[in-house]
Amino acid sequence: xxxxxxxxxxxxxxxxxxxxxxxxxxxxxxxxxxxxxxxxxxxxxxxxxxxxxxxxxxxxxxxxxxxxxxxxxxxxxxxxxxxxxxxxxxxxxxxxxxxxxxxxxxxxxxxx
Amino acid sequence: xxxxxxxxxxxxxxxxxxxxxxxxxxxxxxxxxxxxxxxxxxxxxxxxxxxxxxxxxxxxxxxxxxxxxxxxxxxxxxxxxxxxxxxxxxxxxxxxxxxxxxxxxxxxxxxxx
Numbered sequence: 588x589x590x591x592x593x594x595x596x597x598x599x600x601x602x603x604x605x606x607x608x609x610x611x612x613x614x615x616x617x618x619x620x621x622x623x624x625x626x627x628x629x630x631x632x633x634x635x636x637x638x639x640x641x642x643x644x645x646x647x648x649x650x651x652x653x654x655x656x657x658x659x660x661x662x663x664x665x666x667x668x669x670x671x672x673x674x675x676x677x678x679x680x681x682x683x684x685x686x687x688x689x690x691x692x693x694x695x696x697x698x699x
Numbered sequence: 700x701x702x703x704x705x706x707x708x709x710x711x712x713x714x715x716x717x718x719x720x721x722x723x724x725x726x727x728x729x730x731x732x733x734x735x736x737x738x739x740x741x742x743x744x745x746x747x748x749x750x751x752x753x754x755x756x757x758x759x760x761x762x763x764x765x766x767x768x769x770x771x772x773x774x775x776x777x778x779x780x781x782x783x784x785x786x787x788x789x790x791x792x793x794x795x796x797x798x799x800x801x802x803x804x805x806x807x808x809x810x811x812x
Contacts, residue, residue, distance in 0.1 A: 591741075619798050630790060630803040631742065675741055677801075685730060685797030686755050689741035 610676030703804035717779035724793030
């Protein structure tokens, strides 16, 4: 079982729709959860962090965390073509010295 | 604040040659990471430093890869000898504290022929 697993892509949504990206993790001791966006040929950039169960909203982005189910998701409302990128889920286990493990990424394509 | 600096941006070498990458983290960031990202995959942690000490290097191929962080600031990652499968982007990242979000450099794209 992979430590951090994301739903396979590519995911294609029309402009204005909601994009839903999912991630599961295997270590129950994980404490910090991040979503990074990576444009082709660029480095990952942080878009959301979440540390406790529930929802966290920032503009058009909502991160959802369910530690009991070991599941974290990212919703992008009113998707724009500029949101087209690969989204990386990253999970940190504080008991492992802050080691941050990334999933394989989900490619999102927003069609005008 | 200045971001994470990496050099070179691109490097092409032949297999069995050696190569070195350099990283300068954001000032004051105690934690420094080197990741390897193969095309189409997520970043894979190679080594993590806290100041100038190694926190995790469990996935570093130690027979060919080495890394150091001098005086707890700059870091270099070396590959000797390189293999074809080492072709990837090598990302350096830093964070102020363990567990806090990472700030990435622009990466070094290595091609081994």
